[in-house]
Amino acid sequence: MTALRTVEVERVIAAPIAEVFGFLTDSANYRSVPGVLRARLVTPGASVPQGAGAVRQVVTAALALTELVTGYEPPHRMEYRIVRAVPPLRHEAGSITCEQVPGGTRVRWHSEFAVATPIAAGLLTRVWTPIVRSGFELVLRTADRRLRR
Template sequence: MKTVVVTKTLRAPIEEVFEAYTDHERLADLPMVISAKVTVPGRTEKNGLGAVREVNGGLIWLREEMVGWERPTLMEYSITRSRPASTHELGRVEFSEVPGGTKVVWTTRFGLENKMLAVAEAGFAAAFRFIFVMTLAQVEKRAIAASAAA
């Protein structure tokens, strides 16, 4: 099992950062994502608690369910299916107000089920770290734009 933690401060208000990050279908704006869609809407809001999203990154495909949701400070998810097959113990994104913006801490813990691929877990962890940093850069741009428009 590998644990990946990424921490970054975004120069935008917490409400805009949370909204931009949790707009699941906007993940498709990333260059490495072919498609991202909500297949089951959340209980009280489309992207919220109970929502299921599918993210197709070509070699990597994920089905994730939102299992924790405290607007605007927490989103937790569970990977329920994936390609390659994986075991997922934790998916948490925490948001907190800090001087000058919003601190985001993303933590995930996963392992690959295929023994041949398991030797490459460190590579997958590095890829997930890179993808999350790119995601946060995009989220920051959208959150800043939303804040300026408000």
């Protein structure tokens, strides 16, 4: 089995924590990210639509993901797990954490994954790691651009 790779991205967004958390946890906002073809809430969460138990789908030209929100603590933390993906992924954990800091909100995005193919999984995982990182960075740049004050 291929070892999991960890991707961590951090950025300070010049906006209040509640707005940043709201943008990053609402699947509809991902439609404004360049390269995202479709983003939607498939199943609402138990207590709030984007909260714990929610199933979200994001499709880009390079990959399609279905995520299950496993933890939701507004405005500080959302945890998720990818339950279906093309290309196939093994995903153990993902989280977005927000912390109010001078000048805005510090966002930390963390994900652990491996490409789950029978052939060349290790190589493909290494290839996909910078792609995943740049995808997270693009989402955070989009949030920064849309929320900056």
